[in-house]
Amino acid sequence: MVVTAAELARGFIEGLLYGSLLGAISVGLTLIWGVMKVVNLAHGHLIVLAAMFTANFYVLYKVALLNPMGAIITMGILGVVMGALLYYTSVHPIIGHVDVITLKHEMATLMATFGFGLTLFGLHYALAAWTSWYSTEPGISWSFGHPPYVMIGSTITIVKTKILVGIISFVIAFALFALVRLTNLGLMIQAVTQDSRALALVGIDPVRIKLLTTIISVAFAMSTGPLYLAWAGSVTPLKESIIAPLAFVIVVAGGLGSIMGSYVAGLILGLTYELVVATTQEVSIALVVTFLILLLILALKPTGLFGYLDDRLASALRRRRGVAE
Amino acid sequence: MAGEILRGENLVKRFGGLVAVNEVSFEVKKGEIFGIIGPNGAGKTTLFNMISGVYKPDEGRIIYEGRDITNLKPHERARLGIARTHQVVKPFPGLTVLENIAVGALFGPRYGKISEDEALEIAREVASFVGLGDKIELPAAALNVQEKKRLELARALAAEPRLLLLDEVLAGLTPAEIDSMLGLLKKVRDEKGVTIMMVEHVMHAVMNIAERIMVLHFGRKIAEGPPEEIANNPDVIAVYLGDPSLALKFVKRRGGAS
Amino acid sequence: MRMLKRPGFIASIVLILIYLVIGIAGQEGHLLSIIGNAMDTMMYIGWALALAVIMSYAGYVSFGHAVFVGIGAWMTAVTIESIMPSHPFTISMFIVALLLGAGVAALVAYAVGWVVLRLRGAYFAIATIGLDYVVLYLAIYTLSRAGISPPLLFRNLSLTVQSFYWMHFTVFVITLLVVYYIKASRFGFGLAAIREDEEAAEVMGVDTFKYKLMAFTLSALIAGMWGVPLAFRHAKFDPQDVFSLLNSVIMIVENTVGGLGTFLGPIVGAYIYYGLYWSLLTKIAQASFVVLGPLIVIIIALVPEGLVGWLREKFPRLRKALE
Ligand SMILES: Nc1ncnc2c1ncn2[C@@H]1O[C@H](COP(=O)(O)OP(=O)(O)OP(=O)(O)O)[C@@H](O)[C@H]1O
Ligand SMILES: [Mg+2]
Secondary structure (H helix, E strand, C coil), X not given: CCCCHHHHHHHHHHHHHHHHHHHHHHHHHHHHHHHHCCCCXXXXXXXXXXXXXXXXXXXXXXXXXXXXXXXXXXXXXXXXXXXXHHHHHHHHHHHXXXXXXXXXXXXXXXXXXXXXXXXXXHHHHHHHHHCCCCCCCCECCCCCCCCCEEEECCCEEEEHHHHHHHXXXXXXXXXXXXXXXXXXXHHHHHHHHHCHHHHHHCCCCHHHHHHHHHHHHHHHHHHCHHHHHHHHCECCHHHHXXXXXXXXXXXXXXXXXXXXXXXXXXXXXXXXXXXXXXXXXXXXXXXXXXXXXXXXXHHHCCCCCCCCHHHHHHHHHHHHCCCCC | CCCEEEEEEEEEEEECCEEEEEEEEEEEECCCEEEEECCCCCCHHHHHHHHHCCCCCCEEEEEECCEECCCCCHHHHHHCCEEECCCCCCCCCCCEHHHHHHHHHHHCCCCCCCCHHHHHHHHXXXXXXXXXXXXXXXXXXXXXXXXXXXHHHHHHHHCCCCEEEEECXXXXXXXXXXXXXXXXXXXXHHHHCCEEEXXXXXXXXXXHHCCEEEEEECCEEEEEECHHHHHCCHHHHHHHHCCHHHXXXXXHHHHHHC | CHHHHCHHHHHHHHHHHHHHHHHHXXXXXXXXXXXXXXXXXXXXXXXXXXXXXHHHHCCCCCCCCHHHHHHHHHHHHHHHHHHCCCCCCCHHHHHHHHHHHHHHHHHHHHHHHHHHCCCCHHHHHHHHHHHHHHHHHHHHHHHHHCCCCCCEECCCCCCCHHHHHHHHHHHHHHHHHHHHHHHHCHHHHHHHHHHHCHHHHHHCCCCHHHHHHHHHHHHHHHHHHHHHHHHHHHCEECHHHHCCHHHXXXXXXXXXXXXXXXXXXXXXXHHHHHHHHHHHCCCXXXXXXXXXXXXXXXXXXXXXXXXXXXXXXXXXXXXXXXX
């Protein structure tokens, strides 16, 4: 089997775009896990929920979520509600007033969010069973412009939707980074990990900050649901079992808690995946490689590869704005 | 006096830039009670962690019963008869008091030589020896701090160790409780011939029970000798006068003794 | 030995006798429907106990444990289609599949355990998910290289429901006895110490790494065995099906609901899961997660020790009986 240069180039570009999406999908997880030590196993289910709702409601009321931006914002808002729900059902009862999170707490929140995610998973099938309009395998196609693709050279075509997804994904990831690293709210969020008692002393309720962190994490996660849908063209509840493990790989590889670290790890993973697919024409072997990378990173460097990125970038940006550190 | 049981040679342990234990050498004789004192952060617990194998020293060697154990894992050292308690108690919270103690018996130096039933039998005896006889069926999580300290001691004793490392077992006890605990420790040493190394903040207690004392300060050994000598050592007094609360305890002990 | 007079062992024997009677009585045609349920419950108990060894006893939650069931099913396919491709079914075919399934699962766990058992908590959980996916896609890749698009349907072995039942029963008996022995022995004591406080366990003389590795390996061995009757019964090897994370989910739910750290917990959990599953069974089985999901959340938040653990705490006198 001969792989042409054009196929490789196409794999490279699509890999970067797909990686950008994967990065955006993961940044919410690295926030809640890194800052609050909550290993949110519902993360993938929440993204799938957003994708499923977008597709189903798009089919039902063609106008409401007609354009991707509308869907992203709607799902972000729904994410606020879901984040609060997640916090009060599965996080607060376990670590709401706890200062130091032990391994036992960590495992308990892991199990609780797992139960929360399972509920969302079942919800799709329940909705499908009880209503006539809800589909567990909805499809949708968003295409833009005429023609809906870009030609590079004479043989490489890239669908415009994918380019748009890649760009919006970067904007989402960077927005979360800016929110957490460059605003006062972000400083408080980070302080909650360091010392929640000190926070309480200056009159900030640590529980409020934890709630907020959860909401932000879930809102950003859910806003990527429509992007995933736009990329893949269809979604089923089972897609969670691809999205979530990928997000975990990326978060670990990116260095826990590092938002831009996760984004870069996402880029690399997307690139690896698409290049392996382009060279072998085998999706299964690309997935084997992806998860072998996870095991390797966990084995050799469980602290991740790009944990320093956020600090560097934040101080560089602050310097440019002339703010003294 | 019998020969040595433990020797530390030039032990060094660093945490990043901090040197927690700095070129400390010492020798403990078989059957003695060896006290270790020093202000907060002096490196006492770190030294115990090196002896029990939790940390590997960055430099130096540890010789136990004539054998270099520097590279042995903690469980291997436990099987050789080294048992310890923790300053911050570490019981198995979900197991009963009896089961907690039985773990010590099962996996200590008698590993493989006794059955679970025998271990539970030993645990029963040790529990009443340390005064937990009526709590054996409770989960360890249900004990108060004082009882948890006794549990730590019981677990260590159940192993029938030859060397017992006690990290502040007296802290937080009332004077009466301290007396009963000291009685207990003396009994352990006299009846079973166990060598005891004890880290303490409660100075007069160590002064009363230990045959020799080593003083650590900022990771360095600044003095070693019998209690009377330590009590009159100007370096030691200087270190402790730096800390008013400790100085008070120190003066109290000297006053009481004279 | 006192071990043989303890409630857990007696419960195992009672269970074995009950399923033996069902198996013999089930030869009568009108009892055939019970046979199906009995096989299901044996399998769910088996899965629960397999995971219990590493999750409930040693405290390491393996989220990808379906991988070992999957390996068992895969090895059954290899036995039927490659090792004994033209044999009619004989007991030896079952035994070869069982040895191969359990053996390969154990080997994989042992090798991977060297790496992943150095991780804790969520890192360990995620590593096991990663392992599940590596093997899943490897299986799909292997099949596609052989020109098969999954599922791989087995050739017709002309097996009866009764033969499936006795396969399940065999593995069930082995599982109960092995897991009970693990729980009640010194090994089980050591695992409990690791679960409660790994550092303290190590300092007290428990060879924590070796014990964890042994627990993970044995846990995989048992899960691997359960892939064999499963594959025979469904007469196919469908990677997406057997390696599905949902299978891991079931094992975790059973252990959580029943209660960690006890022998009876996972068994009780298996019955509860199966009961709920059946009573909730709608047109689409997955919809039952709408109830199971919140159940997990409630249990973790309110009774993290599970049903059996809760009973033990509430009624201290029952502690001995509910081991
Ligand atoms: N795991 C560790 N990582 C980093 N620093 C450590 C660690 N353990 C101990 N230290 C540091 O090493 C120094 C010595 O600590 P150590 O616990 O041995 O003191 P100590 O004499 O037992 O004090 P105390 O009387 O308070 O128990 C301290 O400055 C402590 O902060
Ligand atoms: Mg100390």
